[in-house]
Amino acid sequence: MSATSQRPTTRPTGVALVAVAVVLAVVFRPVLSGLLDRPAVANWATVFVAITLQAVPFLVLGVTISAAIAAYVPPSLLPRLLPSRGQAAVPVAALAGALLPGCECGSVPIARRLIDRGAPTAAALAFLLAAPAINPVVLVATAVAFPGRPEMVAARFLASLVASVVVGWCWLRIGRADLLRSRHRSHDHEGTRQEVFLATAAHDFLTAGGFLIIGAGAAATLQTIVPRSVMDGLAGSGPFALLALGLLAVAMAICSEADAFVAASLKQFSPGAQLVFMVVGPMVDVKLVALQAGTFGRAFAVRFAPLTFVAALGSAALVGWWLL
Amino acid sequence: MTAGTLIALVGAVVLRLTLSDAYLRYVQNGMRPWLLIAGVALVVLGAIALLRSLLAPSVDDGHDRPREGWLLLAPIAVLLLVAPPALGSYGVDRAAPVDVRSGRGTYEPLPKSTGPVVMSLLEYGQRAFDGDGRTLRTATVSLTGFVAGGADSTSFRLVRYQIACCAADAAAMIVKVIGISGRAPARDQWVTVTGRFHTSTGDTPELIGLTVQPIPPPEDPYE
Numbered sequence: 317m318s319a320t321s322q323r324p325t326t327r328p329t330g331v332a333l334v335a336v337a338v339v340l341a342v343v344f345r346p347v348l349s350g351l352l353d354r355p356a357v358a359n360w361a362t363v364f365v366a367i368t369l370q371a372v373p374f375l376v377l378g379v380t381i382s383a384a385i386a387a388y389v390p391p392s393l394l395p396r397l398l399p400s401r402g403q404a405a406v407p408v409a410a411l412a413g414a415l416l417p418g419c420e421c422g423s424v425p426i427a428r429r430l431i432d433r434g435a436p437t438a439a440a441l442a443f444l445l446a447a448p449a450i451n452p453v454v455l456v457a458t459a460v461a462f463p464g465r466p467e468m469v470a471a472r473f474l475a476s477l478v479a480s481v482v483v484g485w486c487w488l489r490i491g492r493a494d495l496l497r498s499r500h501r502s503h504d505h506e507g508t509r510q511e512v513f514l515a516t517a518a519h520d521f522l523t524a525g526g527f528l529i530i531g532a533g534a535a536a537t538l539q540t541i542v543p544r545s546v547m548d549g550l551a552g553s554g555p556f557a558l559l560a561l562g563l564l565a566v567a568m569a570i571c572s573e574a575d576a577f578v579a580a581s582l583k584q585f586s587p588g589a590q591l592v593f594m595v596v597g598p599m600v601d602v603k604l605v606a607l608q609a610g611t612f613g614r615a616f617a618v619r620f621a622p623l624t625f626v627a628a629l630g631s632a633a634l635v636g637w638w639l640l
Numbered sequence: 641m642t643a644g645t646l647i648a649l650v651g652a653v654v655l656r657l658t659l660s661d662a663y664l665r666y667v668q669n670g671m672r673p674w675l676l677i678a679g680v681a682l683v684v685l686g687a688i689a690l691l692r693s694l695l696a697p698s699v700d701d702g703h704d705r706p707r708e709g710w711l712l713l714a715p716i717a718v719l720l721l722v723a724p725p726a727l728g729s730y731g732v733d734r735a736a737p738v739d740v741r742s743g744r745g746t747y748e749p750l751p752k753s754t755g756p757v758v759m760s761l762l763e764y765g766q767r768a769f770d771g772d773g774r775t776l777r778t779a780t781v782s783l784t785g786f787v788a789g790g791a792d793s794t795s796f797r798l799v800r801y802q803i804a805c806c807a808a809d810a811a812a813m814i815v816k817v818i819g820i821s822g823r824a825p826a827r828d829q830w831v832t833v834t835g836r837f838h839t840s841t842g843d844t845p846e847l848i849g850l851t852v853q854p855i856p857p858p859e860d861p862y863e
């Protein structure tokens with residue numbers, strides 16, 4: 317999907333689509349309700365709605381901040397706040413992520429806005445990765461989930477920070493501006509600041525929200541169909557356990573404020589593998605990849621996700637080996 | 641116009657779920673204020689966008705209709721059409737259960753009480769493995785959960801999910817109810833069980849069931 321792809325052209329199409337959907341829904345409602353008698357389908361629907369619903373407040377927060385940056389922060393300000401050398405700007409931006417309380421859905425539109433406002437791409441990406449993992453809310457949740465084990469919190473903070481900075485620096489070396497989808501020119505909304513705020517908020521919410529739905533559907537599907545025996549089988553086997561929990565984090569797409577509780581419940585895995593789960597999850601999961609593909613473009617997402625996965629896995633493995 | 645309608649619709653559905661307490665089937669009850677704020681914000685944002693496009697069609701939102709936004713109709717359709725139920729027994733064996741042997745420290749003795757002491761499955765499990773159930777020895781307790789598999793003529797598994805954020809992170813807290821007479825209640829039936837502590841041989845805490853009372857599903861199905 318390129319920036320020049322056709323926009324939805326006429327309003328009647330949209331209205332007709334909704335009308336058709338309503339008619340189909342009424343006709344097939346008995347069939348759909350019957351489907352819920354199948355426990356797997358009911359389980360899928362519940363998880364799908366749950367992921368979407370719990371993300372909405374965070375999405376609203378992220379979209380509000382993103383729109384406020386678009387409307388009220390002059391384009392010249394951000395480059396002045398960050399160190400001019402890219403190498404230094406990356407860790408500063410990653411640490412700044414600690415200031416954004418919330419989970420990963422909110423930070424994607426904010427990172428996009430930072431880039432549009434002139435922040436170095438590498439720094440914005442480091443912020444994107446670090447914010448959901450190292451903010452106080454998430455760290456407190458981690459401490460609660462692992463009572464009496466503060467080293468778990470420290471390891472999570474350190475491993476997430478290192479991975480974000482590494483990805484940022486990698487982007488400085490190998491990233492190319494043309495990988496990021498350029499914004500449609502019309503997305504620079506014009507008018508008074510208030511108008512810009514409202515237009516940006518509406519646009520960002522619909523874009524991010526739509527991709528969140530794709531990701532929530534994928535996560536619900538994986539949660540419903542992957543049997544637990546597959547995971548248990550991998551638990552005992554050393555390095556494979558790290559990889560297994562990394563992949564599980566990608567598949568489950570749990571909010572970063574809750575993933576520590578799930579990690580703590582994965583008793584059959586080593587603390588190092590649990591750390592991998594908590595470091596990978598907020599940085600790359602199916603819901604997040606869908607969001608990033610929608611926000612930055614598919615060409616970006618297919619490169620960024622594997623790079624981030626490897627960096628997060630490596631960083632968590634090293635820090636875990638050292639601290640845990 | 642469609643953008644404003646869509647956003648307001650999402651907000652309205654979030655508000656409806658939250659105010660009707662149906663949201664408790666999907667997310668943790670602590671999310672309530674944030675859901676309310678987000679719902680109101682979306683309704684206001686959508687209404688303003690809608691009004692502006694109606695009042696001044698020339699500044700229409702032609703470029704403000706990301707096509708992906710339509711996907712937001714998917715969960716709304718699911719909710720309005722079939723209202724997915726709270727998680728049931730299907731997921732119990734698909735995720736790691738809560739391990740109560742790792743949690744809290746020592747418990748205070750139970751309060752003196754004439755009737756059964758009402759407690760969560762989590763508390764029962766933690767007390768059961770705290771000093772080998774020393775605080776449960778003389779008490780009768782009352783637990784509420786749903787029935788999940790493993791049922792035979794004398795025992796069944798009583799389950800309640802713990803959720804930290806939403807149903808996607810649910811972990812099952814399982815208590816094995818033993819020594820029941822008559823037939824075990826049907827799978828996924830909600831029940832209130834009174835019973836006495838029994839020292840468990842495995843990882844799952846056990847309860848000798850005295851009475852098993854079927855009940856309608858509670859408002860908040862999770863602990």
